Amino acid sequence: WLASGPRTANAACMSTLAFAHHYGMGELTLAVFDKHVANPNREVKKEIASSLHCLPKEAFQRIWGLASRLIADQDEEVRRAMAFQFCNLEELPQLLPLAQQAAQQDPSAEVRYECIGSMAVMMRPEQAAQLYGQLLTQDGSNDMAWAVLNGLRRHAEHPAAKKMLTQLTQSHYEGVADAARDALTR
Numbered sequence: 001w002l003a004s005g006p007r008t009a010n011a012a013c014m015s016t017l018a019f020a021h022h023y024g025m026g027e028l029t030l031a032v033f034d035k036h037v038a039n040p041n042r043e044v045k046k047e048i049a050s051s052l053h054c055l056p057k058e059a060f061q062r063i064w065g066l067a068s069r070l071i072a073d074q075d076e077e078v079r080r081a082m083a084f085q086f087c088n089l090e091e092l093p094q095l096l097p098l099a100q101q102a103a104q105q106d107p108s109a110e111v112r113y114e115c116i117g118s119m120a121v122m123m124r125p126e127q128a129a130q131l132y133g134q135l136l137t138q139d140g141s142n143d144m145a146w147a148v149l150n151g152l153r154r155h156a157e158h159p160a161a162k163k164m165l166t167q168l169t170q171s172h173y174e175g176v177a178d179a180a181r182d183a184l185t186r
Helices: 009-017 026-036 042-054 057-071 076-088 093-105 109-122 125-138 142-153 159-168 174-185
Strands: none
Touching: 009 026, 009 042, 026 042, 026 057, 042 057, 042 076, 057 076, 057 093, 076 093, 076 109, 093 109, 109 125, 109 142, 125 142, 125 159, 142 159, 142 174, 159 174
């Protein structure tokens, strides 16, 4: 954790609380997260975002509320952390509309690309491949190619994803082409 910068005691507490539901304290965790999602400390909010996947999916409505507040936060780093964490929420595909909206409308290109790469886990493989094909047609940038590649890795065994990964091996972005070849061999 030292490599990611200083952490606060409050952020560490959020991380610890993520597992309290295993000990009958799920409501406590959700109440603390509800309160601290408005905390002015970005590290606290980023830790809540990274802890959402630990919560029981039965708390979906509360998770939706937390995720929607985090992906709409004023701080770009908080939104980016939430955008990344969508990749860990495959058991809650109902959150896909939040990721899609941020992928289309967030003012930060980094947040949009992070959402694009993360949201594939909440989609059927053929749905993800179709969307990614459209996105690459609209935006052939290196950043979009990486976002698509990151999303396709989750579905690399599916024929539609394999087809797109094979196409990405021909990318004029050398790093993308190498990473696509690597994804196909795993």
